[in-house]
Structure formats: C-alpha cells, structure tokens
Amino acid sequence: MKIFLKNNITYIKLFLVALFFGGTFIAGRIMAANLPPFTSAFLRFLLASFFLILFVFKKYGKFPRINFPQFLLIIALGLTGVAGYNFLFFSGLKFITASRASIIISLNPSLITILSALILKEKFTKFKFIGIILSLIGALIVISQGNLQVILQGNIGWGELFILGCVVCWSSFTVLGKIIMKDLKPIIAITYACLAGTLILILPTYQEGVLQNFMQYSIEVWLSVFALGFLGTALAFTWFYEGIDKIGPSRAGIFINFVPIFATLMAVLILHEKLSPSLVIGAIFVVSGVYLTNYQVKNIKIEKAKEINVGA
Template sequence: MMAHWLNAIWQRPYLLLWLPPAFWAGNLVLGRSLADTMPPVTLAVGRWVVALAVLLPFVLRMLWRQRALLWQQRWLILLCGTFGIAGYNALAYVALRTVPAVNVAFLNSTLPLMIPVAAFVLTRETVPYRTALGIAVSFLGISWIVSRGEMQALLTLRFERADLLVLLAILNYALYSVLLRRRPAALDPLAFLAATMIAGLLVLLPFWLWELADGAVLPFDAASLSAVLYIGIFASLLAFILWNRCVAMLGAAVTGVSFHLVAVFTAILAFALLGEPVHGFHAVGIALILAGFGLATLPARKMRRVS
C-alpha cells in the first residue's frame, strides 16, 4: 500500500514541486546561521559528501553497469556537476556571508526568469503563455514582500559587488536545470545524479584545499554537524532527486517557477522557529506567489509521464 502511494505521488510532479522549495528554505535559514562559523566551500563540500555517502550504496551497481554510458555523457556530467553541484552552492554560501538577506531573497527569485532564457538559448525551448504569466505574477509577489508592500522601495535597494555572486550562483543553477533535459532516457537518474555529485566535488576540491590552506577552521560542534546532515540529506539529495524528476517531466521553465515557493516556506519557518511576525504584505505576496505558481503548473497535469 505504501509503495503504491509513493509511486502515485512520483507520477504526479505537480505535487513533488512543493518539496524542494521547502527543503531549500531550511537550507537558507541554516546557511545564514552558519555564515560566521562554517567556511563557505567547506559547507558546500560537506553537504555533497553527506548526500553522496547516503546515495552511493543504492547506486553502486548501477554506476558499474552503466559505466560505458556514463563515460559517453562525461561532458554533460561535468557541466552539470560544475554548474549545479559546485558553482551554485559554493557561490551562494560565499554570498550569504556579506549580502543582506533582503537582497538574497530578491535575487534568488530571478531563477524562474533566467531558466526560460537559458532554455531558449541552449535548446530553443519556448515558454507557454500561461507559464510566462505565472512566472510574472509570482515574481510580483516576491517583489511585494521584498518591498514590504511599497513597490517604490525597490528603487532604493542597493546592490553591491557581492550581489553579483548571487546572480552568478542563480545563473549556474538555471544552466544546470536546462542541461538536465539532455540526460539520455537510458541513463538511470540516480546514477546520473551520483556521477554529477562526484564531478562537482572534484571541481570543488582545489577551492576547498585553498580555503583550508588560507586558515579556515572547521567546526565540529553538534549544531554545525546536525545542520550539515540536514542540508546534505534533505536540501541536497532529496531536493535534487525531486527537482530532477520534475524537470524531466515538466520542463525547466515550469519547474523553475516553484523556486518562488522558497520565500513562502522561509516565511513560515521564520514565523514558527524564530517568532518573526507575519504582516499584511507577507499575506499579499504569498497569495500572489501561489497564484503565479498555480498558473504556471496547471498545464503540467497534461504533460507526458516519465518512468
């Protein structure tokens, strides 16, 4: 019964779309809390070491069985590992050390805008009108929250050089999301994910060694290790499995709009865990985000099924 229930959900990506943003909201909260104690590249390496350690026992045989196909796709794997595993995470953690939270929230929400552009440039994939409208409405909701209900306040936002790191990180993830569509159907998705994790860790290795040589101190307290375990299992492994599944079934543009839900779940976590108040502009912004998400994903119900 449980297996049947899980399989039914697995075949409905419009339900799965809600989970990665929830996991990433936790990652955002923890990433900010660790900004002063955990070196950024170390945190990026730690999360993927944890994720790979959990995943490997389940895919080792498949990795060996599909080694020839994996080698054929080595450049795709390297690009996905560079952009999605290494670049996005390391740059995001470096940015969180200096970039104000309001700027991070606003800049992160450019991902659904970047993905259709990247998809068109790389694959000539066009975006349905309803999806484009949903992206615009949800981005309006993000803007309403960031401006605290006063849109003219966006004109006074100041962006520093470090903000470019956030945009560069988001561009990395947009490219990763589009490149995922090039994975051959014969290549097992979990084996592909494990291979991209390994590639990403190899890309991160020289930067991590440089960080350690520069005097970075690794925290080993229970709180830091627990945070890394959460980020590695939920915000890395499970979130990426679900995100990749949704991209395979719905396309990068439709899946990308769900990234705006990170703001919704972050607000919920901040209220529940930190006691931060919820104001009227939060309610309006969240309503716009959910309306845009609904507009963008309604056509997804008619998309093809992928086994």
C-alpha cells in the same frame, strides 16, 4: 493506517521533499554564519555524493559509462549547479534572511523557462508568460522590501545579488541537465554532477583553511551539514525523481510550489525571522507564478522529469 500509508506514500514523500528543500535555506543560513562558503558547499556535497552513490548502486547496481561530450556536460553541471550555485547560496545567506532568499530563488522556473525556449526551442505558453511576470513582480517586491525605488536607484545589496546569481547558476544547470538527461537517468546525472562539483570544490575549500578544524565545529553546524547533504540533496532528489516515475512530472511538480512557503515558515519558527508585509505579498506573487510556470495543459503529454523546474 497501514493502508493509508501504502496508498499515499509517494505523496507523503513528495511533501517531505518540499519540506527538505525548504529546510536547506535554514541550514544554509546557519552554516553561512559559521563557515566560509566553499567549505560549506564542500561538506554538503561530500555527504550528498556519498549517499547518492549508495542510492544508485542499490537501485541500478552500477554507473553507466559516459562518453566525452557527456563528461564535459557533467563538468559544466558541477560548475554551475554545485560549485557556482552553492558558493553564491552560502555567500548570499551571510547577508540576507533565509525567507527572503527562498522567495528570490523561486525565480528559477521563470529563467529556466526563458532559457529553455531560447536554447532548446521549447514551447512558450501563455501560462508560462503570466507565471514569469507574476514571479518577477513578487521577486522585485521582496528584493526591494516593498520600496521599488531601491531597485530604480540601483541600491541592491550584495546578498540579493548573490542569490540572483544562484538563479542564473541553477537555471543554467537545469537547461544543461535537460540535455544530458536524454541519455542518462536523472538521479544518475545528479550523482555525477555532485561528484564533479565536489572535486571542483576541493582546492578553494583548502584555500579557505578551516576544513582541518572540523573537530571544533558545533553540533548545530554538523546538523546543518546533515540537513543539507542528506535530507536536502541526496534523499530529496532521490524521492523527487521516484515520485515523478510513479505519478508523473506534472503532479510531482506541484509540490515544488510549497518550497518557499516551508522555507519562510521554518525561518520564522526556527530562526525567528520577521514576517514583513512585503515578504508575504511577494511570496504570494512568486508562488502563483511558479504554479503557472510549471502548469501543464491537460492535453499535452509530458513524459520526462526534465520538464520539471526544481531548485533547492
């Protein structure tokens, strides 16, 4: 057993990473029902920042100094991937189920690929093109709940719009992250972004006026904060980039395909959400699309984590 664990610990960790990322939708749904969005986001990243700082100091001993252009990029990362994404994430989860949100957010790799091709001039392969089409079809099925007439008539709900906004924010965050990760290690860049986002969230959180009542929060809410801040952010990103270092981005990225599957299963088991035919069909299209979008042709050598499309 010990030999098995030693030889497969990286894969076990990556499996858990996908589980933790999937769990963020469950915890997010619980928090969205109990707290306003900025407060939820602030609590998540206050905890995440604390643990990420500990991880960075343990591994590297210190934070590298950054120049002014890097500082501006970090602020942009905090605005898009932390403050913006999480405001929309928790706002959206007030209106739609965790399972539907997880499938819609799986559009991330598609938009990231498009933006990377347009802005960073990255190669746009036929596999990525097919993956984008499949993901888009799947997302449309989920958003419309199987009735595409809803989209044609423009009758998309606020929940779906908020979650689509998440896709835009995370894709922007990832493309900006690719730029700064040329100079900073991924986990250090993520930590800086979390710190920046947490600081940005202080004022809107204060204006919501419920943070001071933290002693009255239920155990369910605090467990959700832990699941989001520690498991789904600090630990998940640390293990994910650790996995990339050990087995490469292509193999590590495969585990991201399981995120919407785990999120949907947990939503059914924990939140008792219904598994509709449109959700299942849409999920199949989206997961297939995510796989193809992240697919790397064997004769192309990918060396850096920036090539992997992650979203949580």
